[in-house]
Amino acid sequence: MSSTMSRRGFLGLALAGVTVAGLAACGGEGGGAAGVKKGGAELSKKLALPTFTAAKIPTPDLPIDAGQDPAYLKYPTELVKSVAAPPGDGKKITSLTQTWDVAPPAPGQSAYLQELNKALGSEWAMNIVVGDGYPDKFNAIIASDDLPDLVWFPPNQGLQRVPELLAAKFHDLTSYLSGDAIKKYPNLANLGDVAWKSAVTDGKLYGVAVSYSKFGQVFLVNTDYWQPVGGATFTSADDFFDKTKQLLDVKKNKYPLEPSYVNHVHMFSHWYGAPNTWKLEGGKLTHQYETQEYLAALEFAVKCFKANLFWPDPALATIKDKVANGQIGAYVESFPGFLNDAKTQKYNLGAIVPFAATPSSKPVYNAGLGSVGFTAISNKVDKARIETLLGVLNYLAAPFGTEEYQLVNFGVEGTHFTKKDGDLAFTDKGTAEVPTTVQPLQFVIGSPSALFLPGQPERTKLIHDFETKVAPLLQPRVTTGHFSDTYTQKNGELSTMASDAIVDFVTGRKPLSGWQDFVKKWMDKGGAAMKAEYEASIAKG
Helix, strand or coil, X not given: CCCCCCHHHHHHHHHHCCCCCCCCCCCCCCCCCCCCCCCCCXXXXXXXXXXXXXCCCXXXXXXXXXXXXXXXXXXXXXXXXXXXXXXXXXXXXXXXXXXXXXXXXXXXHCHHHHHHHHHHCCCEEEEEEECXXXXXXXHHHHHHCCCCCXXXXXXXXXXXXXXXXXXXXXXXXXXHHCHXXXXXXXXXXXXXXXXXXXXXXXXXXXXXXXECCCECCEEEEEHHXXXXXXXXXXXXXXXXXXXXXXXXXXXXXXXXXXXXXXXXXXXHHHHHCXXXXXXXXXXXXXXXHHCHHHHHHHHHHHHHHHCCCECCCCCCCCHHHHHHCCCEEEEEECHHHHHHHHHHCCCCEEXXXXXXXXXXXXXXXXXXXXXXXXXXXXXXXXXXXXXXXXXXXXXXCCCCCEHXXXXXXXXXXXXXXXXXXXXXXXXXXXXXXHHHHHHHHHHHCXXXXXXXXXXXXXXXXXXXXXXXXXXXXEECCCCCCCCCHHHHHHHHHHHHHHXXXXXXXXXXXXXXXXXXXXXXXXXXXXXXXXXXXXXXHHHHC
């Protein structure tokens, strides 16, 4: 898709890579590594990733033995202090970032930002792009050569010639961050390989990874809808199809599936074992569109459409209302959307864990990117100040259960939030000041995912249970940490081309016999060039 997108599209893209604008989550690509590795794993002969060191946090209430996010059924009573003293140097710290919310209150009118500045020991100043247009603003600032201290590099907005730009205008941070050097910044060392791989460019670390969930799209359901067929558990694609046909009731306006065809093909592809965008064998890449597994998922979606299983209006904008009142049985959401729906939706929420479509299928679960890019330090910054800025980012990356996380994400107790019986809630002042400031802040630097739903321990258990079941199925995107110019230049066009084609095939506007012709056209228009560039990057290590 193009470099401009809706907030909902962006959030899905951060996890999935190929989007359809306006959908709640996005299908196709995923990425990241299959779990946090512990120990400075070598990405190449030249670069060791930052050595993973688990941060000290309150003991989670649920197990984390399979790579699940730390989960808390109540807000911790005893927080950990992860930063001994304000890391700043008293000077203003400028940054370029984005928000999909409204602009936050001006610094002079925000008690939250004033308290954060005190804790950081420096004034935190953000140049914020509100809504679409980040690439345009980014390019204008680069061209002006008036760079802020910290610049966010998103992974999915078509920024051009990134390796050359980083080498020309930003500090190489490899010596500060790789291997054991990261131990000077314990909260950054806690981010893990999943996030750090996406911050590697040309075998160097030019930025600090912006941590994000490693879990990708989720197939969510209203469990009440599925009770007549014994619940939303399935033994095969045929079993899923038979049960959805039983639940279809056109007269009562009840349909099993929301009309997000591309997202559903992505979900079905898990069942057939399709690759997470690319499959790597012997140094050679194969795109998911070239595989029989993805074609099988597409064929199954065509079968579902012909059986009238999708809601008939593809422009439906009120999906969750229909799910809540029992008219739609299942929908696709990003993992952060899963968390949000668990907090806000009142229906009996559930999630479908990928299963084998056929006896010979090996189900997978496509991991998310594990980050929303990285933040680089401009070479306008004196080298003597690099460690100060890294210290500030270390403060802001503090994990859930620390004093620093609480201040960054909730503000000041009594002013911005209150605690009661293991729950936490914003005050009116907190609601007005904190969320709108935190969103652009967290595109510059983020904390590792954690599960805490105030007042809803059962839903916290539900999400943790889903993570436990899909963890063994997690499938990384093998191109993470590698760069393709064609991707930055052509991915928008190719994504739109693919999304449009998939919709045409699913809905019968084009016969499925034309799929291979589409794949050839897609490869000719840029897919083959992307493949060659990624293969060359992988060969270099």
